[in-house]
Amino acid sequence: MNPLEAQLDYAFADTLPDIGHTLDVAPGVRWLRMGLPFALNHINLWLLKDSIDTPDGVQKGWTIIDCGIANEATRSAWENIFATQLEGLPVLRVLVTHCHPDHIGSADWICQRWQAPLWMSTGEYFSARMMSAGLPGADGSAMLPHFEMHGMRDPEIIAKVSQRKSYYPDMVPAVPHAYHRLADGQRLRIGTHEWRVITGFGHAPEHVALYCADLEVLIAGDMVLPRISTNVSVFAIEPESNPVQQYLDSLEKYRNLPINTLVLPSHGKPFRGLHTRIEQLNTHHQDRLAEVVTACATPRSASDIVPIMFPRALDAHQMTFALGEALAHLHKLWFDGVLTRRLDADKIYRFQTHSAY
Template sequence: MSTTAERDALAAALTYPQGDTLPASGAVHWLAPGVGWLRMPLPFALDHINLWLLRDGEGWTIVDSGVAIQASKDAWEQIFAHELQGLPVRRVLATHCHPDHIGLADWLCQRWQVALWTSAGEYAFARMMSAALPGVDNAAAVAHFQRHGLRDPVLLEQMSARKNYYPSLVPSVPASYTRLQDGQLLTVGERVWQVVCGYGHSPEHVALYCEKDKLLIAGDMVLPRISTNVSVFAIEPEANPLTRYLESLDKFAKWPNDVLVLPSHGKPFQGLHQRIIQLREHHRDRLAEVLQACQSAQSAASIVPLMFRRALDAHQLSFALGEALAHLHALWYDGVLRRSVAADGSVLFQRVDA
């Protein structure tokens, strides 16, 4: 995990055309004709999400929604009252299934009687997690973390207490949707956007690229200050998400460096190629550290302090454990680690040459 100073240094290599401007809650900052930037609060350490408002003929397309909290609903009502120029919302688009991106999608769709647009993978996972189905519920997550070395009784109790985490932030998902697919061309008003599906962060993450205006709605795939979380989850315990994520970055690297990247967290920036290089170097360095640590047998839980050198609450620890396991799996799939099971049931990884 990089320090604040390291993140500042990396961010300084990028260009921020909007300077220090941030949209006020309940207001829109216009980045280009018909392209609005919104910012909504989140009840986490990562305290905001960027949302996007696109002019869509005689109406609007909303991209991402925020979590289902009253502060976000109030902010949306302010936007509806003062920013839509008397025009209706025509559709709601979700880049992916995480709560900050889809939490209020059903509320928005019902509010405007419109459809949700997203990929099949994201829609399916949102429906499963909102319903807390077995395999994606809290009990499955706790058992998954125990299997990968988490033994601290206090932390296990805290994680067990998060039974309604996802459903509390995504209380419902629309009963139907319109599918977006990789490579699809989506016309929104006068702009044509290419749908780009990425993997590793979520099942089938949707990004949107407008070649004509050099605009990239990147979701969580490319962020300016922090690295995208890439985790192995209980429902797909043999997954190799880090490799999938790094492969997905190849799709983004083919576009011009001076595209305006509209990320879900942080500020819009230019310097796409530099940021992709930084992200690749970040994971290369983490993989090297993990491989070195695996001279002796390690679990995902024992790798967490190596990758995240600060105190973590239960919410942060769940992501940290998933990411530690993603790095171990990448090395395991590459054949440089072997996997075994300890007497207490913990999954362990060790270098094959150790």
């Protein structure tokens, strides 16, 4: 365990639920895990005991929080969950924190299987619809000219990125055609508990986290992870965004939660120490920003910044996230007036420390 992790309290130590099984983490809240076919090899998903009023009385069942990608292994794991972990009760609704494939990929299949409605924020729902449909500007190949303007020139990486047109639809082949909107501050009754929606930005268009004051539990999605910092990237569809600033601003929404809040992250293990982790994440980004300022004493592209922020070897999948994050840090400094930006004759954007600094 690294020194930063040692500052957190892992509520269940090294205990993990086996694939296809669940672990109770709070009254009416169960933890399960699904595998992923890339470096971040798992996602945590959640089952919440629920009930709805029907003409025939109260129907008891479950709300699913996030779904895993759409593949046979995930469907098989879900079928085992349905058969053995739901106490014979149905799925009443599916709630998705954000549009990334590991969170929404199997949502359409689950919604159809159980005739259950989808709940998401508007920003996340329509982003998922666009990317699943592979619309121009939202398909995988749109990132290639975007990243080329920020210094991507490695022929091997370019070749692999150019083949990613169907990257998202392969893992999210469909999104339900209707949804229930979640909005910041909304109070949502799930079973016997009330949950408050907390939206966040920088990692995704309108990420939803859920906090239950009765339980002192935060379902954090990807906004607060215990071991890694969530990716914040500038992507082609919003090429002049400022996601680092948006993410840091969003973290402040969690500061007023109780000190004993149990954080249920989408990756890693449940933990206590939310406020400590917020400080760690702030420090992490401030340190990366300082590195970038130093590097930009001479003109630098986002591609030039990648090996400074990510000194290890990266595959094509990792490189797209690393380049997007390097650019995000450059953009924050550019928006803050610390860096200037110019488009050079080779059609690459380069950033340099402003003369005032």
